[in-house]
Amino acid sequence: MRLLLVEDDELLASGLVLALYRAHYTVEHVRDGDAALEALAHNQFALMVLDLGLPKRDGMAVLHAMRARGDLTPVLILSARDATRDRIAGLDLGADDYLIKPFELDELLARLRVLMRRRSGQSVNQLQLGELQLDLDGLSATWQGKPVEMARMEFMLLHKMAESPQRVFSRAQLEESLYGWGEGVESNTIDVHVHHIRKKLSPSAIKTVRGVGYRIGLPEA
Template identity: 45%
Template sequence: MRILMIEDDAALARGIAALLRAAGHAVDHVATGEDALAVVSGEPYALVILDVGLPGIDGFTVLERMRRRGDRVPVLMLTARDALDDRVRGLDLGADDYLRKPFDPEELEARVRALGRRRGGDPVPQVTVGTLTINRSTAQAEVSGRAIDLRRREWSVLEALATRAGQVVARDLLLAEVFGYDEPVGPNALEVNVTRLRAKLAPDGPEIRTVRGVGYLLDPRGR
């Protein structure tokens, strides 16, 4: 998923970003509410991780303004506060989940996965496309029972295509979901990952078709 993290604690932000990137996500980071409001609507984020205690515009205000202008992206709020009123306020403003600091990394990962599945309209972690099965909780994939060894970016591309199987996914959308805005991206980075995926899905998996000038489609019918 493409995730926006809004956190002013630089050390914590680096740790969360490293954790989520290792799990296959693209992560963008801003440290203030002002910056968050400037970027959140312009990118196809699947999830926002929002700290309550931001300098200037706090997390509650950021969330309120997002929802007021129609941003429906799922929001996981982080807080060092333990007050019930704060949790209730965040949920009433439109937060999808709440996590209190300090938290266990595994719990953060699990909540991120759950919110990502909910956004896709499918709370079940397993997705089947023809002979391909992917598990979004474990980031594992199989074709006809054969495990596929995937690199982080390959997994991100495959998940994006598999959850939209049979639909054309625009190249620009794939790039935006797989790579963060501060990550160096070569001109053929997406094509390289698609080529590797095709080889790993062959000979009995679904086919990734190129729709010239538009993007890619994962064909459930296979070859």
């Protein structure tokens, strides 16, 4: 799950990046409003966490601009502005949620899970595909009714593909979804993850589409 964090407070941002990474998000961090719009124009994100008091372009202006150009990325505003008029303005401009600083990390993560459920049309934070079940809250996998130990990137890769069972993903698309801008990725990294997933689930769990990439091979529930 790739998330864009727009926050100019470096101390807060560094703590959030670490916490979100541990919660299995791939986080891209930018520090001003112009950089946020540039990132949105050239990348796809599952969610955005947006501060309001930003350099160069205020968070409200960012929200207005992205919605005006048809960008429907779910947005959670994270701001110290606690006046009712600010919350109403943010929601009216198209924010999906509004959380006031200071905040509890567990509440932020819970609200992000709600936005992910809403985005995928699910009422619970679980994904079922054939004999595979992914618990997106507990970050755990079950195969044929038995728990399966998975590394962080294996879980994220499987989740990404299981969300769109009919879609074929190129290696580049999977790398972009799983790894941040500054992370070096070996050319065979995705292939290695796929190999491990097949060993843990089934050789047919992920299908290779020759010359294109990969798609999930499990039947839909």
